[in-house]
Amino acid sequence: MKTNRRNLIAAGAAGLAGAVAAPAVARAQTRRWRMVTSWPKRLPGPGMSAERVAERITALSGGRVQITVHAAGEVVPAFEVLDAVGSGVVELGHTASFYWQGKAAAAAFYTTVPFGLTPGEHVAWIEAGGGQALWDELYAPFGVKPFMAGNTGVCMGGWFRREITSLDDIKGLKVRSLGLGGEIYRRLGATPQTTSPGEILAAMQSGLVDGAEFVGPGSDIALGLYRVAPNYYAPGFNKPNGTGECIISLRAWNALEADMKAIVTHACAAEASYALSEAERLNAEALAALTTQHGVKLRAFPDAVIAAARVEARDVFANLAAGSAIARKVNDSYVGFRERNTAWSRVSLKAVLDAREG
Numbered sequence: 001m002k003t004n005r006r007n008l009i010a011a012g013a014a015g016l017a018g019a020v021a022a023p024a025v026a027r028a029q030t031r032r033w034r035m036v037t038s039w040p041k042r043l044p045g046p047g048m049s050a051e052r053v054a055e056r057i058t059a060l061s062g063g064r065v066q067i068t069v070h071a072a073g074e075v076v077p078a079f080e081v082l083d084a085v086g087s088g089v090v091e092l093g094h095t096a097s098f099y100w101q102g103k104a105a106a107a108a109f110y111t112t113v114p115f116g117l118t119p120g121e122h123v124a125w126i127e128a129g130g131g132q133a134l135w136d137e138l139y140a141p142f143g144v145k146p147f148m149a150g151n152t153g154v155c156m157g158g159w160f161r162r163e164i165t166s167l168d169d170i171k172g173l174k175v176r177s178l179g180l181g182g183e184i185y186r187r188l189g190a191t192p193q194t195t196s197p198g199e200i201l202a203a204m205q206s207g208l209v210d211g212a213e214f215v216g217p218g219s220d221i222a223l224g225l226y227r228v229a230p231n232y233y234a235p236g237f238n239k240p241n242g243t244g245e246c247i248i249s250l251r252a253w254n255a256l257e258a259d260m261k262a263i264v265t266h267a268c269a270a271e272a273s274y275a276l277s278e279a280e281r282l283n284a285e286a287l288a289a290l291t292t293q294h295g296v297k298l299r300a301f302p303d304a305v306i307a308a309a310r311v312e313a314r315d316v317f318a319n320l321a322a323g324s325a326i327a328r329k330v331n332d333s334y335v336g337f338r339e340r341n342t343a344w345s346r347v348s349l350k351a352v353l354d355a356r357e358g
Contacts, residue, residue: 029064030063030064030065030066031064031065031066032065032066032068033065033066033067033068033090033091033092033252034067034068034070034075034090034091034092035050035053035054035067035068035069035070035090035091035092035093035094036070036072036074036075036076036081036084036085036090036092036093036094037050037069037070037071037072037078037081037093037094037095038072038078038079038081038093038094038095038096038099038196038197039071039072039078039094039197039198040071040072040197040198040223041071042071043197043219043222043223044218044219044221044222044282045150045152045215045216045218045219045222045275045279045282046094046096046150046152046215046219046244047071048275048278049094049149049150049244049271049275050069050094050149050150050244050246051069052271052274052275053094053149053150053246053267053268053271054067054068054069054092056266056267056270056271057263057264057267060263060266060267061260061263064260065260065263067092069094070090071198072196072197072198073198075089075090076089076090077196078095078099078196078197078198079099079194079196081093081094081095081099081247082095082099082100082103082142082144082247085143085144085247085248085249086142086143086144086247086249086250087143088143088249088251088252090249091248091249091252092246092247092248092249092252093144093246093247093248094149094150094244094245094246094247095244095245095247096111096178096243096244096245097109097110097111097146097243097245098110098111098112098178098179098180099178100142101178101179101180103142104138104139104141104142104326104327105320105323105324105327106138106320106324106326106327106330106331107138107139108179108180108320109330109331109334110126110131110135110138110146110243110245111179111239111241111242111243111244111245112155112179112181112239112240112241112242112243113179113180113181113313113317113334114180114181114184114237114238114239114240114309114310114313114316115237115240115309115310115313116240116241116334116338117240117241117334117337117338117341118154118240118241118345118349119151119153119154119241119242119243119276120349121241121337121338121341121345122151122241122243123148123151123272123276124337124341125333125334125337126148129333129337130333130337131333131334131337134326134329134330134333137326137329138326138330139247140250143249143250143251144247144248144249144250145247145248145250145253146245146246146247147245147246147247147248147264147265147268147269147272148243148244148245148246148268148269148272149244149245149246149267149268149271149272149275150243150244150245150246150271150272150275151241151242151243151244151272151275151276151279152215152216152218152219152242152244152275152279152283153215153216153241153242153276153279153280153283154216154236154240154241154242154283155213155214155215155216155236155238155239155240155241155242156213156215156216156217156220156232156233156234156236157213157233157234157235157236157237157238157301158175158176158177158211158212158213158214158232158233158236158238159204159211159212159213159220159225159226159229159231159232159233160173160210160211160229160231160233161204161210161211161228161229161231162210162231163231163297163299164231164233164299164301164302164305165302166302166304166305167188167189167302167304167305167308170185170188170189170190170305171188171189171190172189172190172191173185173189173190173191173210173211174190174191174193174208174209174210174211175190175191175192175193175209175210175211175212175213176192176193176194176195176200176203176204176209176211176212176213176214177190177192177193177212177213177238178192178194179238179239180238180313180316180317180320181213181238181239182194183312183316184238184309184312184313184316185238187312187315187316188305188308188309188312190211193208193209193212195208195209195212197214197223200212200214200223200225201223201224201225201227201228204225204228204229205227205228211229212225212229213236213238213239215239215242216236216242216279216282216283216286217232217282217283217284217286217287217290218278218279218281218282218283218285218286219282220286221286221289221290221294226290226294226295226296230295230296230297231296231297231299232290232296232297232298232299233299233300233301234298234299234300234301235300235301235306237301237306237309237310238309242279243272244275246268246271248264317331317335
């Protein structure tokens with residue numbers, strides 16, 4: 001066959017295209033992941049955090065990872081997210097760490113604990129105070145890697161059918177309260193219930209629970225709890241923070257390229273920051289709507305209830321720390337950070353708020 005310049009150019013172009021196309025095809029291979037959550041679909045606050053984490057990972061990866069988000073109960077129940085991710089049934093989960101308190105008592109510290117760190121302090125402990133390394137160590141036996149990936153802010157004390165005027169009014173109540181806050185209620189004479197978020201309203205309507213805490217007004221209003229329990233209590237002594245976590249299967253995590261690990265890490269961090277900002281807006285707007293449009297009575301826990309709960313919290317922490325070596329390490333790190341930060345928080349945020357109020 002006669003060879004000419006045009007044939008050579010065509011052959012060269014075809015070879016170049018082949019050389020470029022092969023890695024391009026490799027780069028274009030798509031991972032299809034599933035994320036299970038502990039939340040009702042697109043619930044304001046944590047449900048939307050799950051959606052945004054998935055969207056960010058897909059966008060930042062240029063579509064190399066496609067994630068389908070499943071609400072609680074679609075693939076696994078709300079309280080089986082850790083097992084589903086750790087066993088490799090799915091690659092991702094969006095949930096709250098204190099749901100795993102029965103498996104690892106110190107997990108509660110990574111959502112919130114009674115009289116614990118505020119949202120800003122909590123982030124500082126995780127990112128700059130050694131909290132993340134201990135979190136990784138705590139979760140490694142379950143086959144997952146955890147990240148902060150949302151925050152509902154300072155939480156409320158909860159919804160109650162009738163007014164609480166003394167410690168005696170706590171006794172005998174069935175209260176939906178998870179984590180160490182549930183243990184505090186138990187010690188005060190109530191019976192804590194571990195109702196999943198999507199089932200709280202039905203449980204209150206049926207009388208299975210007399211009171212319930214979830215997070216703050218921005219999410220609580222979407223659950224409709226004000227319809228059956230008009231008394232809304234503060235402060236959220238049992239949950240002063242509301243970190244949501246994204247957990248990724250260690251098998252999936254270890255298979256990721258370095259840039260993909262950075263993308264997942266950034267997507268979660270971005271959501272942790274954004275969600276906390278959004279929570280401030282949502283909570284303010286929802287609280288106004290609850291009190292002006294829905295007849296909710298905003299109340300404060302009696303001083304005697306707070307004082308008794310504070311005493312019980314010290315004993316709860318001591319018992320938790322004695323449970324295992326890792327629990328002691330997490331407890332000592334968390335409590336030590338809180339103690340070191342207290343003086344600064346008192347002369348910074350607390351002093352500014354007191355001055356603003358006059």
